[in-house]
Amino acid sequence: NAGVTQTPKFQVLKTGQSMTLQCAQDMNHNSMYWYRQDPGMGLRLIYYSASEGTTDKGEVPNGYNVSRLNKREFSLRLESAAPSQTSVYFCASSAIGSYNSPLHFGNGTRLTVT
Amino acid sequence: AQSVTQLGSHVSVSEGALVLLRCNYSSSVPPYLFWYVQYPNQGLQLLLKYTSAATLVKGINGFEAEFKKSETSFHLTKPSAHMSDAAEYFCAVSDPSYYGGSQGNLIFGKGTKLSVKP
Secondary structure, X not given: OOOEEEEOOEEEEOOOOOEEEEEEEOOOOOEEEEEEXXXXXXXXXXXXXXXXXXXXXXXXXXXXEEEEOOOOEEEEEEOOOOHHHOEXXXXXXXXXXXXXXXXXXXXXXXXXXX | OOOEEEEOOXXXXXXXXXXXXXXXXXXXXXXXXXXXXXXXXXXEXXXXXXXXXXXXXXOHHHOEEEEEHHHOEEEEEEOOOOHHHOEEEEEEXXXXXXXXXXXXXXXEOOOEEEEEEO
């Protein structure tokens, strides 16, 4: 049972490069999320998708775009990476919405921007 | 929006000792509260959640938390620490007004790293 799968696990980018972080879940969950985790900051919500076909901004959306490709997949794109985007990125999913059901997390993508 | 404060970014206990990790939230209305645990190089996983059914909530791995409205607290405890409990623990609160109403609305504390000494 894979749960939430994120690729890649590690990535190093140069300033200005672009990349897409992939996320897929096999639990038939409706809602999916992207968080970033920085030391001493906890997790901050970047974007979320309440259901297939919808996406909304979270707390820190600047510099990112997302695509809910289908019910299983939710990708995060950095169009022009900046050193401030060095972080660990987590994708999560939930059955209904985190208000009522727990979040299931992937193992993260560790991104370094030089 | 609500906020979550976790007192102590690092807590160290001896194996077999009581574990107490503190969490306070800001709200005049009892929210839904969660504790998540993150082991090294892994994502977060749910330990337990409070949804108003009972003030004392039992979770996995022997952890429990007590909701105290008068103190706006939701501290996490475990009677006897085990080496395998070493991890980072996050308290989180739901807030329907935080980005989208009932969706995507968990606000996380900054985390407490628990070390367990042999």
